[in-house]
Amino acid sequence: MTKAKPGRHFLQIPGPTNLPERVRQALSRPAMDHRGPDSAKLAHRILERLHPVFQTGGPVIIYPSSGSGAWEAALVNTLSPGDRVLFGSNGQFSTNWQRVAAGVGLTVEELQGDWRCPVDLSALENRLAEDRGREIRALAIVHNETSTGVVNDIEGARAALDRTGHDALLMVDVISSLGAMEYRHEAWGVDVTIAGSQKGLMTPPGLGFNAASPKALAAKETAGLPCSYWDWTQILEFNRSGFFPYTPATNLLSGLDEALSLLHEEGLDNVFARHERLAEATRRAVRGWGLEVYCRDPKAYSQALTAVTMPAGYNADVLRQVILERFDMSLGTGLGQIKGKVFRIGHLGDLNDLMLAGTLCGVEMGLAACEVPHVSGGVSEALAFLAKDR
Numbered sequence: 001m002t003k004a005k006p007g008r009h010f011l012q013i014p015g016p017t018n019l020p021e022r023v024r025q026a027l028s029r030p031a032m033d034h035r036g037p038d039s040a041k042l043a044h045r046i047l048e049r050l051h052p053v054f055q056t057g058g059p060v061i062i063y064p065s066s067g068s069g070a071w072e073a074a075l076v077n078t079l080s081p082g083d084r085v086l087f088g089s090n091g092q093f094s095t096n097w098q099r100v101a102a103g104v105g106l107t108v109e110e111l112q113g114d115w116r117c118p119v120d121l122s123a124l125e126n127r128l129a130e131d132r133g134r135e136i137r138a139l140a141i142v143h144n145e146t147s148t149g150v151v152n153d154i155e156g157a158r159a160a161l162d163r164t165g166h167d168a169l170l171m172v173d174v175i176s177s178l179g180a181m182e183y184r185h186e187a188w189g190v191d192v193t194i195a196g197s198q199k200g201l202m203t204p205p206g207l208g209f210n211a212a213s214p215k216a217l218a219a220k221e222t223a224g225l226p227c228s229y230w231d232w233t234q235i236l237e238f239n240r241s242g243f244f245p246y247t248p249a250t251n252l253l254s255g256l257d258e259a260l261s262l263l264h265e266e267g268l269d270n271v272f273a274r275h276e277r278l279a280e281a282t283r284r285a286v287r288g289w290g291l292e293v294y295c296r297d298p299k300a301y302s303q304a305l306t307a308v309t310m311p312a313g314y315n316a317d318v319l320r321q322v323i324l325e326r327f328d329m330s331l332g333t334g335l336g337q338i339k340g341k342v343f344r345i346g347h348l349g350d351l352n353d354l355m356l357a358g359t360l361c362g363v364e365m366g367l368a369a370c371e372v373p374h375v376s377g378g379v380s381e382a383l384a385f386l387a388k389d390r
């Protein structure tokens, strides 16, 4: 007999995130004619309302894909076999993106940094300055490293390119920051922005995005990597009339349409402020427990998730397992080299004060149940913070 689970599951991983009720309803609309007038209206409405989310007036391309597909799309549309891509690397998602780049025949160079800190911009600038032959064709950085809860300074990376007069394309993964934290494709001088549907955008997994700058679109003209399914040109041509070259994920698009309504009704600035507040409350609880936030640089704290360091000798995955069994809550696991050493609290997407309070209570009860050394009552630091006037 399966164990009864009254109440609702707490999904507090940093993506996929909770689906708002309105999005769930939109997902269950009947299948539609993807070449009919309603589909065209839907696509136009979505494409128009994605611009302020990416903060761009330029094209945004939507794929029926995971975020990793959109990584590959960014690379194969703009680069040629053997081109060198420099990765400012400080976490597992950068590592995974490098594997995709190597897999499509690019030369990967990793500027390996401390996982607990943002990418070192002076080391980055030095490497760019050294590259007098301009072998580096793209600089690739993850904005919000979901494996660590560390945010990289994209404007700083742009400034490093500008100061060295380097012409490499700037590619930025915002899969876990878009819709949760401030991001500006155009103002920050990004050439290709890569996003996914299942995190800040509160839509199920299955949609990938590329936002492209004029420079990226120009690079497309001479790019030599094989590119067919991911080809921007064909998609943009079809998009003009509200269609796609192949069957789009229509039900997911309906969900995204509703999620965009929710984001714009709340107002993006309010959405970001809400995330900032929930993140601060989370960090207060962590400190209250006497535990450590994995990110060492307060300027680089993620507003989307917090990775918490386990005391030495205690396995984070055991804690997660107990919390799942006892309290029906999913927390994020430690990825790659920090497996077992951290757990991650997702606090992005469709989330309010009481959902976060419940989440933090679940963590505190789990710490007690597993006899992990901690100060009990840390959660009250978060509650006191949330109770204050906004």
Ligand SMILES: *Cc1c(COP(=O)(O)O)cnc(C)c1O
Pocket (backbone or CB within 6 Å): 015, 066, 067, 068, 069, 093, 142, 144, 145, 146, 173, 174, 175, 176, 196, 205
């Ligand atoms: C989730 C995530 C990905 C991977 O997205 P998939 O949809 O699983 O392919 C890549 N980068 C970052 C920063 C992420 O948070």
